[in-house]
Amino acid sequence: MWGHVATIFVASALINNFVFSRYLGLCIFFGVTKKMETSVGMSFTFTAVMLISASLNWLIYNYVMIPYHLGFLKIVIFIGVIAAFVQAADTVMKKVAPALYYKLGIYLALIVTNCVILAVPLLNADENYGFFESLALALGSGLGFSLALIIMASIREKLELADVPRSFQGLPISFVLTGLIALAFLGFSGMITL
């Protein structure tokens, strides 16, 4: 069982990396990677929100939704849970860590409707994962997303100094780069078969 958990972790972080092979969560990906500082902060927030929302949703899915045959309500309920939890996290963070709040406040609001955050509980539900498998998927996806953010931020900081043609400056060259990194991530495919 633990082997399976480890497999899920590695697979979600590298092989099925949300940004580079599933093309999800791109708005945050391009939004925060202009600076290394914000992308590191975002990585922490994102992974933490992912872990907690995945475990909350797992509990609700397995102890409320399955017994009452409410599987068709997955999307509605998961979004509700995530929204409520992120709103609470937002309020707590404003009090406890104001500096972090002002850095990431905008992106916390973005997390509510982020597709990666919603995709993880949905995948967990579809695959009927156990609690630890769900956590592994959440942690793997979170760290994989963080990896993507940090790789991109370090490249984009260097890109500031590069001589990019005017029409490619900013977002276009970032998309080109993402495509190239995605090609590199294809190299992981086939490493583990789930």
Place this chain on the structure above:
Amino acid sequence: MIEQLGHILIQAFSHALSIFANKLIPLVDAGGAAEAAGNVPLSTVYITLIVLAGLGIVFGVALAIVAARFVVKVDPKVEKVRDTLPGANCGACGFAGCMGYAEAVVGNPDVAVSMCAPGKSAVAEKIAEITGKKAEKMDPKIARVFCQGGSSLSQRKFIYTGVMDCTAAVLAAGGNKSCEYGCLGYATCMRACPFDAITMSADNLPVISKEKCTACGKCVAACPKQVIELAVESKAVVISCHSRDKGADTKKKCQVGCIACGICVRTCPVDAIKIDNNLARIDHARCIVCGLCVKKCPTSAIHDYIPVRPKAFIDPAKCDGLDVCKKVCPVSAISGEIRSVHVVNQEKCIGCRMCEVRCPKKAISMVEAASGVVDNKPAKKQEPVAV
């Protein structure tokens, strides 16, 4: 426990819903809708409603508790300041958006009220009112042209017949002007200006309108020779030359270039001028805009942007004859014996304000010569500025 509660609720709902459903479903004319409704067991509808309502209540209560426990008090002044600010979040103040500046200016006593560039002094005054801080004077900026060598006063290396634009001209061996630091005169800045503040003079030099210029910096970015700079408008004495050539070379190329002779350095009463790399530069933090260097410069490379300077006038009622003004006057325009009323020679006075600043009795004021308060002599004509 939950199941019991569920049953009670279901029974209560079922009655109401069965009436509702019986009335509603026949009203739906399409058979498909009625069929679909018929396939879903009614209990699923109840459970869905109960679960969603339950989750809603749980999260609502949890959020209310969190909001009450972790409430953050915001200084009402911050809100007021934020409402005063233009809200463009341009970042010109150096803080992250208007909210960031509002918090900093309320919370930190060292943050000045005048940092909002788009808001100008009106906003600064309002912020000062809210925060109880002192409103400092804003130093509005203006674009200044650092070249006076128009086509009649400077030499050309060759005849340029390409596209009449500085950015194109500069590609041909750095432009056809002998002086590589000077204005090429093909009006790229004029076309770049969004406010029509730049016009070209007859001598092919840009002239910047004091009224129209907003110091946006578009011309500074457009000029391939970096001839235009943003400068504080009140510091109206400017060395209008960028030539770092040696004096003799500069003189060959342009009649009004800075030859780094050092006369202005010796003339300046506050040591504000320094020569660096064959070019005199004014330290505007020190400059008192007295205009002495303008008079002394042998090549007229220094430009005084004040059109007519007011003259010093000594109020006989206040003057104690302390002789300070006489000693301080750089052009010996003040005469008078010690302990008797001193007089300013209006012909000689250059309006540098040195005596006004130094007079311990505050007996000296600056008067516009044209206003006729002192005498009716016309103001001494400004040395013609080569434009």
